[in-house]
Each structure stands twice: as structure tokens, then as C-alpha cells.
Amino acid sequence: MTDVLPSGIGMTSARTRARMVERLRSAGVSDPAVLAAMEAVPRHLFVDEAIASRAYEDSALPIGWGQTISAPYTVARMVELLRRGKKLGKVLEVGTGCGYQAAVLARVAKEVYSVERIGQLLDKTRARLWPLKIRNLRLKHTDGTLGLPEAAPYDGIIVAAAAAAIPEALLNQLAPGGRLVIPVGVNEQRLIVVEQGDSGLVQTEIEPVRFVPLLEDTA
Numbered sequence: 001m002t003d004v005l006p007s008g009i010g011m012t013s014a015r016t017r018a019r020m021v022e023r024l025r026s027a028g029v030s031d032p033a034v035l036a037a038m039e040a041v042p043r044h045l046f047v048d049e050a051i052a053s054r055a056y057e058d059s060a061l062p063i064g065w066g067q068t069i070s071a072p073y074t075v076a077r078m079v080e081l082l083r084r085g086k087k088l089g090k091v092l093e094v095g096t097g098c099g100y101q102a103a104v105l106a107r108v109a110k111e112v113y114s115v116e117r118i119g120q121l122l123d124k125t126r127a128r129l130w131p132l133k134i135r136n137l138r139l140k141h142t143d144g145t146l147g148l149p150e151a152a153p154y155d156g157i158i159v160a161a162a163a164a165a166i167p168e169a170l171l172n173q174l175a176p177g178g179r180l181v182i183p184v185g186v187n188e189q190r191l192i193v194v195e196q197g198d199s200g201l202v203q204t205e206i207e208p209v210r211f212v213p214l215l216e217d218t219a
């Protein structure tokens with residue numbers, strides 16, 4: 001695999017990524033498709049050059065506008081929960097941010113729609129994603145608490161910001177058998193999975209998490 005190195009000091013190489021994947025495996029991520037996607041996507045290209053050498057650390061990093069790129073474990077765990085070992089069809093991501101999780105999702109789903117409320121952040125992300133030529137990813141500047149009705153229903157919806165309560169619109173846009181993965185809570189947040197089952201919605205609490213807040217309206 002060849003890398004586009006920002007200022008290559010070996011901290012952004014395929015080998016660094018392979019080590020990150022080993023750590024994810026030790027932390028309990030086991031879905032081979034998710035691990036392969038995490039190994040393939042050059043995470044250092046999604047943060048500013050000044051912090052690119054820290055891109056593979058197990059932490060969230062700043063991406064501007066008061067937002068963060070989620071830690072590798074968080075992304076891997078959420079995508080694994082969304083996939084539950086099956087092929088994903090159409091997926092909606094709420095909270096594009098720097099586009100990293102969207103790029104990972106595009107490797108495990110047929111079609112990905114990702115929405116972001118901050119227009120300037122999305123412009124920067126579009127420019128960053130352009131050279132990567134990800135053909136099955138569509139981005140839109142909109143308030144994701146309303147979902148994205150124009151492409152609904154979705155087999156999976158993944159929310160990258162914490163909601164005070166689960167937005168009704170997202171539940172309504174789940175296909176039969178579809179899954180929503182969302183952090184919920186204000187001071188204490190929990191990762192929640194909601195599945196649209198044969199006899200209604202089934203909600204499961206997964207683990208404590210820490211996310212920026214899901215806000216209404218666009219900026």
C-alpha cells in the first residue's frame with residue numbers, strides 16, 4: 001500500500017495502521033470487514049498536518065469548529081455494531097465531521113449518505129475527500145436530527161454526536177431489520193443500539209461513551 005505522507009516520519013505509514021488494528025483487536029473488535037476497513041483508510045489524511053503524527057493514537061483529536069475526529073476504537077466499535085457481521089446496503093451517517101468514519105463506512109456498505117450541520121467544516125471535508133475518489137459516498141449540509149428523508153429508508157443509521165433523546169425521524173427512516181447506533185445522554189452518555197424488528201423497536205444499551213453534542217439546525 002502506498003501512502004501520501006504529509007511529512008513522513010514513519011508515524012503515518014501502513015505499518016502504523018497495522019499496529020492500530022492490532023490494538024483494536026485486543027480491545028475486542030473482531031469483525032474482519034471492519035478491521036480491514038480500518039487498516040485501509042489513511043486516518044492521518046483526515047486531520048491537519050500539524051497533528052498527523054498523532055492520528056493513530058487511541059484518542060479523539062480536534063478537527064476545528066470545536067469538533068473532534070472520534071478515536072479509532074469508537075469508530076470501529078460503532079461500525080461493527082452497525083454491521084453485526086452482515087453486508088450493509090444503504091447507510092446514513094449523522095455528523096460527517098472530517099469524513100473519516102464516512103470513509104470507513106464506504107468500505108463496508110454499498111451506499112453511504114453522510115450529513116453535517118456545519119457548512120464550512122463540510123466544505124473542508126469535501127475538498128479532503130475529493131482525491132480519495134470514494135464513489136459510493138454522498139455528503140449533504142443539513143440538520144441530521146431530521147435524518148435524510150430523500151434517500152430513506154436505511155439499513156443502518158450511525159450518529160457521531162450525542163443526542164439528549166433519540167430523534168424520532170431517525171427511527172422512522174429505518175428499513176425493516178435496520179439498525180440505529182447512537183450515543184444518548186447529556187452528562188453521562190451511553191452507546192445505544194435500536195433495531196427495527198418484526199414486532200417493533202428493540203433497544204439495547206452497549207457501553208459508556210463520550211461525544212460532542214448533537215445540535216439542531218445548520219451553521
Ligand code: SAH
Pocket residue numbers: 067068069070094095096097098099100101102115116117118121142143144145160161212213214215216217
Ligand atoms: N464522524 C466524525 C466525527 C465527527 S464529530 C469522525 O469520523 O470522526 C460529530 C460531528 O457531528 C460534528 O462535525 C458536528 O458538527 C456534527 N453534528 C452535530 N449535530 C449535528 C446535526 N444535527 N446534524 C448533522 N451533523 C451534526
